[in-house]
Amino acid sequence: MSAENLITKTEQFIKEKFTDERSGHDWWHMYRVWQLSKHIAKQEKDADMLIVELGALLHDIADWKFHDGSMEAGPKAARDWLQSIGAEERTILATEDIIRTISFKGAGVASSMKTLEGKIVHDADKLDAIGAIGIARCFSFAGSIGSTMYDPDQKPVLHDSFENYKKMDSSSITHFYEKLLLLKDRMYTKTAKAMAEHRHAYMEQYLEEFYAEWEGKR
16 A cells, blocks of 8 residues: 555544544644654655654554553554554564653653654644643643642652653643653654743743733732
8 A cells, every 4th residue: 555545544443433522632733743843854854744643643643641541552563553554563663662662651761762754743742732732732731631720739749750650630831841841852853842942931921811811910
């Protein structure tokens, strides 16, 4: 099967599977990551676009947050899909690696993406977690799992292991400090680093306004 057909079939599959998802990990999140990935790849050059596009479309096919913390649910689901449409083994392996490695695992846990394609998809995914859309997704996800909006007595925890991060029970605002505000400095590509500066600044402005309104000052 041609690269174009692999991508088209995967787009249709993911769109159908995640259209009604309500946690902020829906089809439109995957669409935005797909578009961002293509944009970053064009700027950075030399990436295998088939791997970039499949990695972007499939990166949340079975997110650990919805599969009992399993880091292998996503790679397995991607492999099953790609095998069913006749993708080559090297393509499957590269896509699995992106899915297995892409997740944020805690403030004290270093990122370990090694391939250019993986770094591009990683950066696109993390860009969609910050800025105006990132803020909206943060509250959407919190609402879907019953987390509070803000607890002034709750202090951020900079988790030193993925196991501890998976046990987090933070308010939306606390999550900014445990993850969102850290992402700017975790971008791999030059293109994403520049885009992250603007989105990070927007979050800082939002928090300033939030705290002022919380105390009745504005």
